[in-house]
Amino acid sequence: MSIKEKIKTAASIIHSSNYIVVFSGAGMSTESGIxxxxxxxxxxxxxxxxxxxxxxxxxxxxxxxxxxxxxxxxxxxxASPNLGHKSLVTLEKEYRKLKAIITQNIDFLHSRAGNSNVLELHGSGQTxxxxxxxxxxxxxxxxxxxxxxxxxxxxxxxxxxxxxxxVLFGESLPSNVFQQAIAEISSADLLIIIGSSLTVYPAASLPSMALDTGARIIIINDEATMMDHQADVAIHGKAGVILPLILEELRNIDS
Ligand SMILES: [Zn+2]
Incomplete structure (x- = not known):
């Protein structure tokens, strides 16, 4: 599949989903200079x-x-939120499809961008x-x-x-946040994994839970991940480029 076809596929999956959860990692913020x-x-x-x-x-x-x-x-x-973060705000506020963001990042860029339900697995540097x-x-x-x-x-x-x-090395993840993340994933009909190589556990165990509950999966990451073959579509590229292109396709579907 060409990248253009993959973007179209991703847009149509989003179009037919109602409870989207995002799982984001470091690749989400590299375009913000982190x-x-x-x-x-x-x-x-x-x-x-x-x-x-x-x-x-x-x-x-x-x-x-x-x-x-x-x-x-x-x-x-x-750092300030990039086009990828901003696209996720559109998915939440305009399309009302994005219900939660589970992130491994401590840079609070998702909440600074304007998303409301952000679960920070590794804590936040804001406090x-x-x-x-x-x-x-x-x-x-x-x-x-x-x-x-x-x-x-x-x-x-x-x-x-x-x-x-x-969360420092040797500390456990905040259990209430982890429990909320599990609850969101079990409600999701689509999980979009963005900028995570899915190698840091236990956070990386969450996406496989989505497979167990039957949610569809879209992966957007610079490089291949170990879950690419299990995803409905895996797109290799930067979040700040790919997400706006998906939104553009989504608008085409709606119009
Ligand atoms: Zn004190």
């Missing part, structure tokens, strides 16, 4: 995650974590929490301490250690 952490030049090629992003390492050497996180946050805060007293903060408030030269931000209330609400 490189895949696992890619060459990505965050993990510069900072060994075992040393900088492991929960136990965070507790013993929070200054290392914050060196890495400061750089990551700057990239995230400077942070004191590990001692549990007070929640906006990251931008914490950042002030870093800008003032503090190596490790401390809770203004109790001087406790503050951790951004992102």
């Amino acid at each position: 490189p895949d952490f696992r890619s060459p030049g990505g965050l993990w090629s510069k900072y060994d995650p075992g040393e900088y992003a492991e929960y136990s390492a965070f507790l013993s050497h929070p200054e290392k974590f914050w060196t890495m996180h400061k750089e990551l946050s700057q990239t995230v805060l400077e 942070a929490c004191c590990l001692s007293c549990g007070t929640e903060f906006y990251y931008t408030d914490i950042q002030k301490q870093l800008d003032e030269g503090k190596e490790v931000p401390k809770c203004p209330k109790c001087e406790g250690l503050i951790k951004p609400n992102v």
